[in-house]
Amino acid sequence: MGIMVNTDELTTQAESYIGKRNLLLQNIEPAIIRKAWFTLSHLLLPEGAKVVDMGCDDGSMTYAMAVLYPKVHFTGLDKSKRKINKAKELYHLKNLDYKVGDATSEVFEAESVDAVVNSYVLHEVYSSARFNEEIVHDTLKKQFKMLKKGGAMFIRDFAMPPPEEFVWLEMPDTKSAGKELSELSESDLLIWYAEHARPKQDPGCGGFFLEELPERYPGTRLFRLPYKWAYEFIMRKDDRKHWETQLPVEYTFFTEREFRKTLRGQGARVQYSAPYWDDDIISDRFEGHFRMYTDDGRPMGHPPTCFVAVSYKLSERKSLRIEERRPSVTEKSTLSITAMRDKKSGEIRDVVSRDVIVSEVVPYRVDSEGYLKVYLHDGLARSIANAVPRGGINIDGRRWSGHMIEPISVDSEAISSVGQFDVKSSSDFSHQYLGLKPQKDAVLEHGPDYYPAPDYIDEKINTYYLKVQKAKGVIAPKSHAGLSNKFQAKGFIREIDAQQVLDAITVGMIPSSRLELQILSLFQHLNMKPETWTDKKISLQMNKLANKANVSDLLARLSEPDERFSKVKGSAGQLRSIHSTFVEEGQSRGSVSGLSSESIDFIVHDGKTINTAVIMPLTKDLKGEIHAGFNVKYMPVPQRHEGNGLTVTAPTLNIPADITNHKQLKKFIAEEYGIPTSSVFKLGESYFSHVGVTPHRIHPYAIASPPEMAKDPDTHFIPFYQMTLLQRSLSKEPHFMTLIARSYRYFHEQLRLDAKMDVKKILKQRFDNIQPDWSLPVYYDSLDMMREHADHVIQEQHRNEELERQHMHEEEERLRLEQEAEEERVKAEQLAKQQAEEKEKKKKKKKVKLAPIQPVNLNANLKAPPLTQAPVAELPEPKADIVIPEQFKPHGKSITASFERELEAFIEEFKDKLEGPSPEKW
Known part of the structure; x- marks a missing residue:
């Protein structure tokens, strides 16, 4: 069919x-x-x-x-x-x-x-x-x-593991259910496989080496075998249905290095290559099924579930790879390191700055079918991505050719020279620096600003958007701000579907969280919704949160000038400037040779590795509300640009050099927070913090916060929905913003709570431009944009408040009357009971003539009800409770009303702070 x-x-x-x-x-x-x-x-x-x-x-x-x-x-x-x-x-x-x-x-x-x-x-x-x-x-x-x-x-x-290496494979000692292949336990299947692998060999020549060692733990079996065949078995053991047809097939033949070498031998640029770990396969087929050790007994990480490579066919003498070759003999450096002292704590921090101030522009258009298209700089040289590791290793094994996809970089002076953003100046700017034609009446739009590393890189990158017409083919870049001058690789400007860019970031091909945030911001600005193809499940425990964040206090502290950081002589010794020669290679006459070289400056941390884990703690309060955890810190770079360095940051852990794989990294994070590894979740692939300055890599994670963290005075918690509102105003750290965005996208179903969806409908008119769309990963409007809508929002709020006050007054009056009626009913019951008791006593005593009991008028003390209310006597009798399954119970008015009041108070606090922006200091 x-x-x-x-x-x-x-x-x-x-x-x-x-x-x-x-x-x-x-x-x-x-x-x-x-x-x-x-x-x-x-x-x-x-x-x-x-x-x-x-x-x-x-x-x-x-x-x-x-x-x-x-x-x-x-x-x-x-x-x-x-x-x-x-x-x-x-x-x-x-x-x-x-x-x-x-x-x-x-x-x-x-x-x-x-x-x-x-x-x-x-x-x-x-x-x-x-x-x-x-x-x-x-x-x-x-x-x-x-x-x-x-x-x-x-x-x-599948990439072949290092050849000629042996490993230990430890498996549960499970008895087979029978003698058929489908009935064998995994350990017995391994023994069978060792005897029958490579069946197409000459008789008696198939199979591979396997020996069983004494068990290390009760209830397990331990085998020693070549790494290649251990991997072959692991990747096919669960597919019993196709076992016999796949038996003659070998999955591995090239190592990762041989794959890359073979592709370059064809004159191809291996733009990206990486081992890949599928979380579902690992949880379903690896964990609890086997453990691997090196031949000397050291624990190993999970083997990759596959290997991927993306390569491009290029002409001769075109840039294939850029890598660090040797230290540079020249003394000229484009970087300077300044020591900054915190006058309140006495702490000294090193801050690095470049000799260029860069802004980024994302031209865009929406095609006739509603697809968002962006114009990006593809293939520009980012040599630092291939710097020789100094402290720590490449944990996830992902490699690039040294060519990246980024927004179009322009010198910030070019933006300043535009003056007022109007149609003519925007058109002139686009013609001179972008090579694109703006759409009719289009003007440059100032989007979110980012500090790539507010703790040590003195840069604030401004983002601008411009609506343009469709270009004919690719365009040679006109601006090279912050880029190499000597490398042949200049790249080109081309149109790419914005959703494709987000997908490429999700799978790890584009290692840029800033580009991710810039595109998500554009989607939100245009009232469009990006797709999310990744979802995760997280089990959160309820905690009593002793340190809930005071939003009003944070906003007040943010609006006040704070000049705690000042320059001091010397250096703290935290940062080290590296001056090194990078070589660009290409194919020439059938072989790979050097095309050009350039001295490049970059920064490394002394005493730290190149790998940092940033962590989003998530928990539930006693009401079941999901909260996000964060730290509050003062940082020197935002202070220089805004007059106040207060920022919300994610908890961070520098990853020790002996952590060499994802399994060890999850265990390291779990041990740091005293939680099981099952409470640690990877939030997408790693990325460079600022590949134009440092090879520093960020590994994003979320954790199910333990009870101890809820009491930590350095960790504050705030309802997640509030964080989606406030992250642009409170946080100047892109890593924290990325965690918020990815948490919302990956744990979407758990964070998109039904109660909040109900309240969204109630408040849609009132907070149309302030409340975020819960289906969006994060709220990106700048404070300036919010101020523009404030008057309209306040007027609408006042109208709704008046209607609500009237409604609440009527509701209170109705409840009061019902309560009074209930009180009178109880009194009448008590009086009737008392009369019955007295009557019973009379029968047992001598009859005595008593004054007659006056009849009681039950309605004597009741006020006349309003016309819209039925008399008490006509109120229907309460019906028996209907049992509704928990998952189908509608949210009660108390839940939504409570949330409405909470959000209303929160917005009111936030709105008050809009009138006093932080001072800006250049």
Whole structure:
């Protein structure tokens, strides 16, 4: 049965692109859709591109990619005629076709394809060729031949562990349920696999070395074997369904280094390569199933679940890689280090500054179908990304060629020279510095500002947006502020779908949290919603929060001048300036050789590693409200620019040099906070704090906060919804802003509480421009933008307050009358009971003539009810309680009303502070 969907029907069934997409993908397995999204997130494809999916198998992933990117054409290629015919029968889209062919052959004409996808196909090529690596080399050569200049190749496969290394594999001692393969325990399956691997070898020549060692712990079995075969077993042990068909196949053949070397040998720039760890696979198939140790008994981290590489086909003598080669002999430096002393604490801090002040511009447009497009500088040289490690190692193994994607950098003086932002000055600026034509009546817009590292890098990067017309092709950059002058790699300005950029950041290809925040800010400014493809589950315990943040106090302290930091002579010895020579390499006459070199200055921390973990503590108060934890610090850089260095920051931990993998890092964080590793969550991939100045890497994490942290005087807590409102005004640290944004996106379902959604409807009119949309990851409006809306908001608030006061008065009157009626009813019952008791006593005593008891008028003391209220006698009798399952219970008025009052008071406090902006000091 085919799953072709009529486009006309789609128009009536779902107006939005996402709705149509979901209908088209409703019969595709979620794992396949996720695989397609992961692949495309690395490619940043332009509209009209032609992509070939090599070894497409049943064609489902090719189809999913075509659905996700309707403006790109996809061709699925497989040598199985039966599979291709089945795919043609099942999948029908205008931008999709299938073709019978071998991935090792020259199926397509030279330079006719924009991108090639090799998703778990190269190890099939290797195994089919009787484990011949040369066939893989030849296949890649043919595939690069069909790529256009600048075309991309995506590889996702398994990388071979270091050859000739042995490891210990420890597994639970579980008895097998039977003798069939599907019934064997994992330890017994390993023994079977060691005897039957490589079945295509000559008789008696298959298998691999395996020996069982004495157990280290009761209830376990310990094996010693080559690392390669341990990895081969781990990655296939859970797929018993395809075990026999996959038995002749070897998953690993190239190491990571050999992959990169082979691709560069084809004249390709390996823009990005990395091992990848899939959290779901690790939790479902690794944890609790095995532990690995080195051959001398040291614990190892989890092996990667796959390896990815993105490479671009370039002409001869084009920049392929930039790396640090040797210390520079010149003495000239563009960096200066200044010591700053905190007059109140006496602490001295080193601060580094460059000889250039940079602003960043993000030109954008919204196309006719509602897609947000941005213009970014692609391929610019960022050599510091490949600096030799000094203190600590590359924990996640992610590598770049030294070429990055960033916003367009301009000298801040160029922005200052614009003067007032009007249509003419914005057009002149765009022509001179961007090479783009603004849309009619478009003016430069000042977006959020960022301090890349407010504790030690003296830079404040201003962000600007400009609405532009669609450019014809790529554009040579006109501005090179803060960039290299001598390297051949200058990059180019090109249009990219904004959602694709966010996806590339999510998978780790673009290591920039600032670009992530800038694009999220633009989405919010345009009242558009970005998508989130990553979600996580976090279990939070309730804590009594002894140190809730006083928002009013923080805002008051922020608005007051504070000049606690002052320059002092000398240096604190915290920072060290490195002056080194970086070399740019390219292909020349079939080999890789040097193209150019340049002396580059950068900063490293003495006494610290290049890796820092930033942590977002999350917890629930006794009411179940999710709170975010933070520290409050004074920092020297914001003080210089704004006159006050107070900022909200995330707790940080410098990662020791002996931490070499993610598993150890999670354990380190867990031990620091006294929590289990299951309460530590990675918030996306690591990123550079400021790759133009330092190789310092940031590793973002969230933790389920322990009770002890709730009592820590240095850690403050605030309701998460308030933090989404306040983070722009309270925090000058981009790492904290990134944690807030990613926490909201990744833990979306838990943070988007139903009670707040109910209150949002109540308050929509009142706080239309102040309250954030709960579906957005973070609130980005600047204080200036909020001031512009303040008068309108206040007037609307006053009108609603008057209506609410009237409603509350009526409600109070109704409740008062009900209460009085209840009191009279109780009195009447008590009196009737008393009369009955007296009557009973009379029967037992001699009859005595008493004065008659006057009848009681139960309504004598009741006031006349208003016309809208029914008499007490007519009130209906209370019905028996109906038991409603907890998950279906509607939120009571008390919950929403309480939250409404809380948010109202919070907004009122915040609004009062808008009138007094912090002083700015340059």
